[in-house]
Amino acid sequence: MICPYIINISVFLGGILSWGLMWPLIDTKRGDWYPADLKPGSLHGLQGYKVFIATALILGDGLYNFKVLSRTLAALFFQLRGRDATGALPIADRSSPKTSRISYDEQRRTQLFLIDQIPTWFAVAGYVAIAAISTATVPRIFPELKWYYILVIYIFAPALAFSNAYGCGLTDWSLAYSYGTLAIFAIGAWAGASHGGVLAGLAACGVMMNIVSTASDLSQDFKTGYLTLSSPRSMFVSQLIGTAMGCIISPCVFWLFFKAFKDLGTPGCQYPAPYATVFRNMAILGVEGFSSLP
Template structure:
């Protein structure tokens, strides 16, 4: 029966039994043939990008009058180069640095426009460049997954178009839901929007230069930048039994960047993981990632019913809030 099944099966390539290199080549050949067979024509990709650029050149200046049409055109001319760099880096590190490339555009366009609307123009140009650069990296990752799973690139691209069209409707509605239910941007509220403040300050910095920074701010930033490099270098050159006691600068910076609540959540999760490892290490190794992902997803999904309850003016039975004590 096995022999008959082997005879009836269509071989992907002529390979010799026991030749591991030939088997690997045959598998890669099959992956390449499947992926290239339904490839997207270059003219379609180019014309689509030009069409989106034309739409943005016409509509973005209507929404943000501070950014002129030629600035949007310049962003679309430069963005493909940055998108390639970001996609390549994301493929190597699985880390999407679209916000970093967006900040480059923010500083350039904010300083280009100057005092007369440079802050808004820089933020708008940053949004345009981030959307292009980030989408390129995400699409590359999706195509990589499709390549490994023998999926059709055209089918994946059509699915991306459908998802993008849905996002054009769902994203504004979600923003309206949050904007109506919560006090977005209030420094004393639950949703402080720290990224909005950070990007606005960077845009102001791009317009006014280093003179906009508080006194000694640049020196302090330079000190901590050099300190982070030195600490990372020490972690790399010291023995493992010593380096594990050296803190990671990026982990230390996260609470300062997005708020202390994140550090508290991570600390509670670390304590749970520590106890779980002592109780049942094998079970912890098998399911810790899934449990952590579920907790993170649950925390994010709960914001939707929380917003609905807030819109309906339904207060929670228990509310914990921490703020500085009033001096007597």
């Protein structure tokens, strides 16, 4: 109901192609492409093909559209520089069939949404400030995660955040965990097993997931604000308030569960936390090096 038909059809055909054709064919290579005695959830076998192929497709699609957007912005910049002396854009005085078909409601939404924009300098300064705070504080919490690891994450995160926001806008799915796996393998392999690579990879995954998931969440908030004629700044301030509340509430909730259930995260308990096992196995696989990947 939310996504375009082409997206739903694409996801549907992808499900048929992967689960109906690719995974059964790869499963027949058990003992040839990968050991036959692996557990079903091991990333050395069929599960590894599922995870890495999906991550590669998502990242490739997002980075391609990031390239298209960068070229579009560059073309727009040169067009603005070459406008005439009157200060009007070359197409400002022209009417086109496309613009004439835009309804009054859409024109009004766009007008209100663009009036109350967040300054670019504020966004850049805020990102730099948050990166500096994270670089200084997170290594004190996780000593294995060095400050230069976090700096590298914040340098590459904007491109991944755009990819996640773009994909979430198309499919209404935030795939932050897929980008978190990239941080697990990159930082885990960089740190190495002898320097706490498993814990460093998991902590780096948390940092990366927070960045890319916030980008998609904020984009969805802006989308809601656009549809409801709300101020983008009010949506942004609401996001800041919610994030600040989460910084206090989330640790309290975790500490409550941690104290109330002594076997929290243990397989077979009331709260087994299955994703914790999956991400831990990814971190272990990352520090073993690329030779162990499927």
